[in-house]
Amino acid sequence: MIWILLLSVLLIQGAPRLWSDLKYENFPARSPTAAIDRQLEPILQVAGGSSLLTKALAQLPGECRVIVAYPAGNEQWEFVECAMAYLSWPRKIETMKLKPNESFTGVLTARTVVFLCGLPVPSDTTYKRTNIAPNLELLRPLDIE
């Protein structure tokens, strides 16, 4: 009898939860990048994030260094950095996790591009800025096209 009661509690507690989970999200598009796009969308605040990143990465010369700079401890931007590595195989992606008082400018060289994730953009005219998403900028030296 006690087991019937306990299992009924499990049923009463679990069934509405399962039902609400079934209604929780819309069905994703049946695209090859369905999962990564769904995860990127709330971070980049644009749809089709994977194609934007792929396009940006594809335009960079193969020999240049790619650095992804983002605020230290920010898991969302860490996901974006991993997503870039995921999409850009076999290119190597370097990471720079910046604390509030740190700057990325020291690492910039002639053959380096930086993806600035959720960080203020410096007013340095020696770099060309490309806006990829509302909070994601690509900085590259003027000689890298």
Add this chain to the structure above:
Amino acid sequence: MRICLGLLAALASIIIAGLGVTMLLTRKRVTIWKNFALAWLFGTAAVSLSLWVSGFFLRGAALQIEVTAICFAIGAFGFFRRQEIGSEVKTQSIDKAEIFFVALFLVELTLMFYLSFQRALGWDGLLGWEIKARYAFLNGGAVPAAFFDDTSRGFANPQYPLLLPLTETWFYLWIGDCNQFWIKLIFPIWYAAAMSMLLLAAKDLSGSKLIGWVIVLLFPLVPCVHDRPGGFQVGYADAPLSAIYLAAVFYLLRFIRDGSRDSMVLFIALGATLVWMKPEGVMLWAVLTLCGAVVIQRRTKRWMLATSSFLPGLSLVALWKFFLVYIHVQSIHDFVFPTFGVVYRNIGRTASIFSELYFELTRWSDWGIFWLLVAIATIVFIARARRAPAAAALIWLLLIPILCYSGVYVFSALDYVWHIHTSLRRHLIQVVPIAWLLIAFALRPPGREATRQV
């Protein structure tokens, strides 16, 4: 249409290989539930191992043709061997109640497929597992050697074994593209295999078909199973690992009860499969095989046989470790090397580790009253079956993994509280089906013996 045909072809080849392995390992015919579950569990292991080994020599269409040929060859060998043995199994009549429960189970399974397709692959599902499948597909079916020593992709855990990624690669090869939507198909199949095994094991332990079905139908009502990282819907390896562990435990319990050669071979083979799924599988394999070796020694009085039960799993672990050393994989230091000095230094963590474990088990939003049920069932279980070897084994197979998973944070090289928060829940998911078996036993009507044959 092409994608559907590709998915069907990949699925068929896995099932054929899995059926072949099952028929090669067993001498008696097995029921349809077991056949399906074992076919999937062994099939995925056979295909991923074949892809890994063949991938050293072949790429692209040649690799795909060779692995397909291996699948059909295993299937054919198994079929001919079964013809030679020619054993029969009695068909069981299905009553109306059974049809009703099967219909409910099909609804449950449909919900799992729906949930799986509705949710996107989670962080680890995408960046820990699917990433390897994608790179392997882009490299003609083999994970590129450069991936293993690429420090910029250390987040993808290159040192993890390849059962899940290469199973995904197999589907990609057949559908001709990487597809993060359609690959979600495979996770509910692991769920179905786990439920088939849970049904049989719960029937065995409770001596009642009704209890078996109740357990299977209540299983998805634990929120963690379908709504948290590590559940069946997000593409992690934990839930598939739990399916393999459940199957291995089921056959170990069968072996304890009837001492049959088939049960022994199957629990050893399934145990070895654990280590090919995830590093934690090594711990589950060690716990299972240690228990199995004791049982083998006590039943057969043959030390050699008991010792050799470690060989399949050990060989696979050694092979994989050798490969990682050979290819210079960058090891990730989530844990420090366990020494007495580390234990002495970190022993102070024990209290907070177990308090975190307590908080996790009692987190109602994640688990509902599930672990409360398990606690009550454990007390009933111990009171009822103090002297039964199967009871002792089941308690061992549930509690030792939980204790090991908790104790390992003493050696965590990271912020251990953060480490617990990010991984303990997933570890517990791996033993959820075993915990359900305790509940099945506790539900057994007093005085009724466990069933002899299902």
